[in-house]
Amino acid sequence: MFSFNHPVEIKFGEGIFTRLNEFVEEYDYERIVVAASGSQVGNGVVNLIESLLGDKVRQVVTGIEANPTLGNVESIVSAMYEHDAHAVIAAGGGSVMDASKAAAAAYMQGIGIGALFGHKDFSEALPVIAIPSTSGSASEVTPSSVISDKENELKVPLSGPGLYPKLAIVDPELTFTCPPHVTAVSGIDVICHALDCLGSSKNNPISDALAIRAAKLAFENLSTAFDEPENREARKNMSLASVLAGMAFSQTGTTASHAMSYYLTSHFDVPHGEACAFSLDEWFVINAKANPELHHHARDIGFEDADHLSVRFNDLKRKVGLRITLDELGIDRNHIENIAEESLKQANMKNNTAQLDKTEIVQLLERK
Template sequence: MNAFSSVYMPRAIFYGRESLKMVGKEAHSRGTHALIISDQIMESLGYVNDCITHLKESNVSYTTYLDVNTEPTDIFVEQALDLLKEKECDLVIALGGGSCIDTAKAVAVLATNGGDISEYMGNKRLASENPLPLIAIPTTAGTGSEATDVTVITNTKNDVKMMIKQTAFLPEVAIVDPLLTVSSPKKVTAATGVDALCHAIEAFISRKSHSFTDNLALSAIQLIFENIRSAYENGDDLEAREKMALASMQAGVAFSNASVCLVHGMSRPIGALFHVPHGVSNAMLLPAVLEYSKEECIDRLAQIGAVISPDLKSIAKEEIANHVVNEVKKLCVDLNIPNMKQWGIDQQALDKVVQKMAKDAIASGSPANNPKVPEEHEIVELYYRCFDYNMSEELNIS
């Protein structure tokens, strides 16, 4: 165990209903011309216009880049960076899900440090200059990207999802307004919610966890189990939405400072090669990977069990750990999380790339933080287990 730990967070966090109104004031104190990185859906919902209204009220000019229409890629980063330079923008605002925020993080860093985003993978290149100020405004309760120093960008040249972690990628300001998450469809609410749960669980069982991240992770886990079903079934439940937004941010701070584990290492190749959204690919993997890891983190899973089912404190830790894994399975069933086959991934296509996926997963570094560190062949076996994993059958639900 380390003698000391470190924690990195945004300089300012604004949380709660109608906190979006702070974007004008915060932008004005950091620049004069903002590049808003968002997508067409956010524009159609009126969120981009709401942001612009607040910027105008604070005399901040703006340019919009609204083409982040998939998981973030190096192409989006290049296009947005070119626009930022052309319009001479001096700050960046990310408005949307994790894809928009991760794209904006890369743009803010490259604007002052130069190079190609691929050069920063594995810390082969370090950001030596301060990035442009970045204000991150999430519209989903899931990625927690508004509070992390991590960006995940797909390299379209080799189909690898690059996980890049440096403090330069940490937003300066996070504005977490749960009213912006009300528009999230049920499938997005489910996928991003389980993504946040995955962040919290992995942060808690990670080999790099520490006391500060443990408290945030456990709080997030409790909030998610208590509220995700309500947010999923009734998207207008503002209290559930608010608590999910808080949980997502807490989980983001937790994993950013404690690291994620095997689920995320395996998830990124699924997204890169089969274009499965990040939250969905994490959810596909979480139950089976928890089963695989369980024997090496029984104490930690038992602590999670004490949070989500306090009445179980008197039974053996092994039983509580099994209970937690089953509760995760039940949650995925209730949220209609698909397996890889149900999503539409063809097994022959998987056969062709599964070895590459396992190698890329290990190369990401995340599996090394897992309580049980897998060999490459074990990751291949887990991919095949998750391909047609039937959680209802596992739970004997007809």
């Protein structure tokens, strides 16, 4: 037996963003707070939201950091209280959507910002309308949010059904202005989400189908989206791949490549997607040894087997300018033991098909 529950309404299509007013009217939201990244203010998207929704927009909150902080969440919550908000629109990348989702839950459940990290039951939230400007995080279709506490150097994942947005408006045209390096690190994350799902002990036939389609689309379109930012077909396919991978990992969670990424991001500032991609080539082959079904999935994605997929994955990383060795990342080999130890502590490592011990993980890292 397996179950699959995905409560987000998804509107997908080129140019649909200009129909925002029509979508909002379906829900009767009259007082709306908008949270937006600086890039969405700069490129005119926020102005367009204000002109489409008129006085329904009561406040625009900006200045959300790349790793959204408790302070960012608090500024959105304050705006919700001040305007007795009916909904929040999150326009931007994963950081804006994550901060808005956490704020929506904190507001609706009356959770003080200081108590947010200790809170476990995220079952309710103010409705979130997510409008992604990148293809990668998939926060628009997942029940999770990662928030940072700068003072204590903490990055805390929050999760619960209340953190699913109400509505995701996915307009590939909004990704045209995404710079090539952001396209590369977020796009490679799509493949990490898809392949992490296939290597999850919680996978099911629906998550597998979504993940295989997502991985195939991303393998076929990422380098074109990187080389030609306004290539409509490539951007549309990357947006679709991101949504499909997000729907898949909303059910299974992520696994080893993500578990190994956190230390690289928090200690060496490696961008999230690049940090996950760093070890994914190894994990996919290791998982295929534990579950030979992954060789079939690799064929469905377009490769001969898991080993071939792994080699081509590294070729793709090179092509879009990502680093693939410890030396290239500027990480001294004396950190290998720590990376292995910290990876093993992560909850999503336990979710991985192949369970490696510390010695085996050290060996994996020594091959890098």
